[in-house]
Amino acid sequence: MSALVRSPSARNNSFMDFFRYRDRTLHCEDVPIALLAERYGTPLYVYSQATLLHHLQQIQSAFAAVEPIICYSIKTNANLHIARLMAKHGAGFDVTSGGELYRALQAGGTGPNIVFAGVGKTDAELNYGLETGVFLFNVESEGELLALGEVARRLGKIAPVALRVNPDLPPKTHHKTDTSVKGVKFGLDIDTVLEFAGKVVDHPAVRIVGLHMHLGSPILSVEPYRQGVEKGLALIEKLRAQGHKIAYLNMGGGWGIHYRKQEALPASAFAQVIVPGVKKANCKLVLEPGRFIVGNAGLLVSRVIYVKDSGGKHFVIQDAAMNDLIRPTLYDSFHRIWPVAPAAGFAAPPEDYEADIAGAVRCDVVGPVCESGDYLAKERRLPPLERGDLLATFSAGAYGMAMASNYNSRLRAAEVMVDGSQHRLIRRRETYEDLVRPEVEV
Ligand SMILES: *Cc1c(COP(=O)(O)O)cnc(C)c1O
Numbered sequence: 001m002s003a004l005v006r007s008p009s010a011r012n013n014s015f016m017d018f019f020r021y022r023d024r025t026l027h028c029e030d031v032p033i034a035l036l037a038e039r040y041g042t043p044l045y046v047y048s049q050a051t052l053l054h055h056l057q058q059i060q061s062a063f064a065a066v067e068p069i070i071c072y073s074i075k076t077n078a079n080l081h082i083a084r085l086m087a088k089h090g091a092g093f094d095v096t097s098g099g100e101l102y103r104a105l106q107a108g109g110t111g112p113n114i115v116f117a118g119v120g121k122t123d124a125e126l127n128y129g130l131e132t133g134v135f136l137f138n139v140e141s142e143g144e145l146l147a148l149g150e151v152a153r154r155l156g157k158i159a160p161v162a163l164r165v166n167p168d169l170p171p172k173t174h175h176k177t178d179t180s181v182k183g184v185k186f187g188l189d190i191d192t193v194l195e196f197a198g199k200v201v202d203h204p205a206v207r208i209v210g211l212h213m214h215l216g217s218p219i220l221s222v223e224p225y226r227q228g229v230e231k232g233l234a235l236i237e238k239l240r241a242q243g244h245k246i247a248y249l250n251m252g253g254g255w256g257i258h259y260r261k262q263e264a265l266p267a268s269a270f271a272q273v274i275v276p277g278v279k280k281a282n283c284k285l286v287l288e289p290g291r292f293i294v295g296n297a298g299l300l301v302s303r304v305i306y307v308k309d310s311g312g313k314h315f316v317i318q319d320a321a322m323n324d325l326i327r328p329t330l331y332d333s334f335h336r337i338w339p340v341a342p343a344a345g346f347a348a349p350p351e352d353y354e355a356d357i358a359g360a361v362r363c364d365v366v367g368p369v370c371e372s373g374d375y376l377a378k379e380r381r382l383p384p385l386e387r388g389d390l391l392a393t394f395s396a397g398a399y400g401m402a403m404a405s406n407y408n409s410r411l412r413a414a415e416v417m418v419d420g421s422q423h424r425l426i427r428r429r430e431t432y433e434d435l436v437r438p439e440v441e442v
Helices: 002-006 032-042 049-062 080-088 098-106 123-132 142-155 195-198 222-241 267-281 291-297 327-331 432-438
Strands: 019-022 026-027 044-049 069-073 092-095 114-116 135-137 159-166 207-212 248-252 285-289 298-310 313-318 337-341 361-366 375-382 390-393 413-418 422-427
Touching: 019 285, 026 032, 026 044, 032 092, 032 298, 032 390, 032 413, 032 422, 044 049, 044 291, 049 069, 049 080, 049 195, 049 267, 049 291, 049 413, 080 092, 080 422, 092 098, 098 114, 098 123, 135 142, 135 248, 142 159, 142 207, 142 267, 159 195, 159 222, 195 222, 207 222, 222 248, 222 267, 248 267, 267 285, 267 361, 291 298, 298 375, 337 375
Parallel strands: 044 413, 069 092, 069 285, 092 114, 114 135, 135 159, 159 207, 207 248, 248 285, 313 361
Antiparallel strands: 019 026, 044 298, 298 313, 298 390, 337 390, 361 375, 413 422
């Protein structure tokens, strides 16, 4: 790996990407974060356009040899402006619900570049997908394939399908986000998929043309992909022997990013294990990256409301909460946190939080929500903080705003896109009226 990271063509990302401390104050590209907090308020999601495009381009160039179909996983961050940027720069979409399909179409996606995943697609969603002409349905059960066939027959269409298999690999990430171990709900059982596939070779309304797997997320090793491709190749051969014309191999998403250290692999490392397999299979490659593109392209800016000591602990109470970023609560996730303008003696956030940080104060960074599980970090060493200070929670672009809710009747945050020295609102902060509108309008 080290050789790979050192070679400039395969250079890994920094966790800071286009976020930088200049004169001890955090900037997104050329815009001071403090200026954005003043202008748009907090909590605030800030995205760097240069980082988004840089990450997409890294995938495009790492896999250029096989001209992959890159379908941005819109569930990762569904903001229309981010999705439009992806579409404009050559990405299609991976959608997991009718709502996401709607968003993908609003963002400039078209049927031929959309893949439709999801373990529980309803007839209405299958219908919507067929009417749209999505390029592949990633089918996850026998029941779904038969339902899809039924809906397609009624519409007089033939549904293009990739079988999503669960390749039964060893555990590789948090148990709530590992999707390719035995016993999770995802995919068709690799041990029985052939038996089923053999029965639907001549289905009049369904055409099995691909194999799909999404292994879990975030994954910090190429090994699961190597094993997945290997199992996929064997399966493709057998599906072809049954008479299925397999033309697509979809290796999903799941590539990790730098949350805690410089722990993530570059796109080129995944290409090294995936590309040869795709060539061998003589298939077109589909990828569904999400976190890798948008994770480190966004941060959550919050303001300290109070600090207090209680029960032997030091609490930093700030205005972002679990309803804004639920990953620490839901997955025990680690996000770098650092003051936007750290006190003298502290520069940028440390690369490694396990190392000692001189002068730091150990604290729990919590939000205002009425839950003990409402925290962004526990037992974290940070520079001393005071009421009014701004904090940045890094690597929050993926599964941040996408999972935000109105719990405690909190207003969902605003989102801002920065491009060089320009910045613009891409989602306004919600209002109290927004909170009750669907109830008032009944
Ligand atoms: C969530 C998901 C992805 C994206 O995963 P990332 O880890 O964000 O890259 C891709 N494909 C499917 C089917 C998914 O459910």
